[in-house]
Every structure is written in structure tokens, then in C-alpha cells.
Amino acid sequence: MSTTDVESRPSPIAGVGLFAKREFLPGERIAPYSGPTTTEPTSAASTDGKVYALEIAPGRWLDGASADNPSRHANHACHPNAELIWHEQESMAWLTALRPIATDEEITFDYGFSLAESLFHPCACGATDCIGRIIATPLRPALRRHLRFSRPRD
Ligand SMILES: [Zn+2]
Numbered sequence: 001m002s003t004t005d006v007e008s009r010p011s012p013i014a015g016v017g018l019f020a021k022r023e024f025l026p027g028e029r030i031a032p033y034s035g036p037t038t039t040e041p042t043s044a045a046s047t048d049g050k051v052y053a054l055e056i057a058p059g060r061w062l063d064g065a066s067a068d069n070p071s072r073h074a075n076h077a078c079h080p081n082a083e084l085i086w087h088e089q090e091s092m093a094w095l096t097a098l099r100p101i102a103t104d105e106e107i108t109f110d111y112g113f114s115l116a117e118s119l120f121h122p123c124a125c126g127a128t129d130c131i132g133r134i135i136a137t138p139l140r141p142a143l144r145r146h147l148r149f150s151r152p153r154d
Helices: 137-149
Strands: 006-010 016-020 029-033 053-057 060-063 082-087 092-097 106-109
Parallel strands (some): 082 106
Antiparallel strands (some): 029 092, 053 060
16 A cells, blocks of 8 residues: 555545545555544544544544544445454554445445434435435444434434
8 A cells, every 4th residue: 555545635425535546456455544542532522523533342442533544534435335444463444445446436434333423423425325324334224213213212
């Protein structure tokens, strides 16, 4: 990986996004998602409402807010083309391709938000079946039930 593999520029999903500058194969590392690990998520208030802290293990967050993090602008999507993989031995997280990624394609991954977090973070990924909230894939059936019955379930 080199810094010429990805670039940040305005995204149709939200704000600035991360885009591939070359093709990636499934399983290939795209760019590191770097930052310190903490035992608490960074509050959105300290980052202009944007969220860069991701839970990499139960009770452990990776704070990717630093401008040094090449992946900080990667957006969430309901059908992401990449996933964030934490490598314990390296103490580093890597955005890794889930499927073939074309040059100029926006790189997206599942932020893994909880049901509670999802209520404050709309998704505008553009998928025809976009659920409208940033939420972890396994929790989407629960969110659909939540929206249907419109009562708190968490
Ligand atoms: Zn979506």
C-alpha cells in the first residue's frame, strides 16, 4: 500500500469520502485505519459531529480522527465494498477489500453501529434498499422491527 492507492474527495454519500486510485482484489489491504485505541468512544461533540471512533473489540475503540489517518474519510454504506479488520499483532486496523474494487470507486465499510447509535446517524448510501440509518449489518432486522412498531426495543 502507498499513499497513492487512495484519495479523499467529495462524496455523493456524505461530506468527503475515500476513493480508490487503483483496482483492489478481494482480501487485499486498501489502507490502514490508524489512531490510538481508547476504552471509551470519542464524543461526537469533540469531532464536529462526525464519528471516527470505531469499536474494534468489546469495550475497546479505535479513534481514527487524526488527520494522519488516511482512511478517516471512508463512509459507511449498507452494502460496503470493504471491511475494517483489526490486526491484534500489529496493533493496526486495515480497510480490506470485500470484493473487487474498481479505480475511482468509493470505499465504504460497515461502521458497526449499535441500534441506539443508529438513531442519530442517517445513512444516505444510495442503495435501493438503504435502511436509512448507519447500523451494523446483523442489527438491521432489529432496526426494521423497531421502525415498523415505532417503539424502543433497545
Ligand atoms: Zn444505506
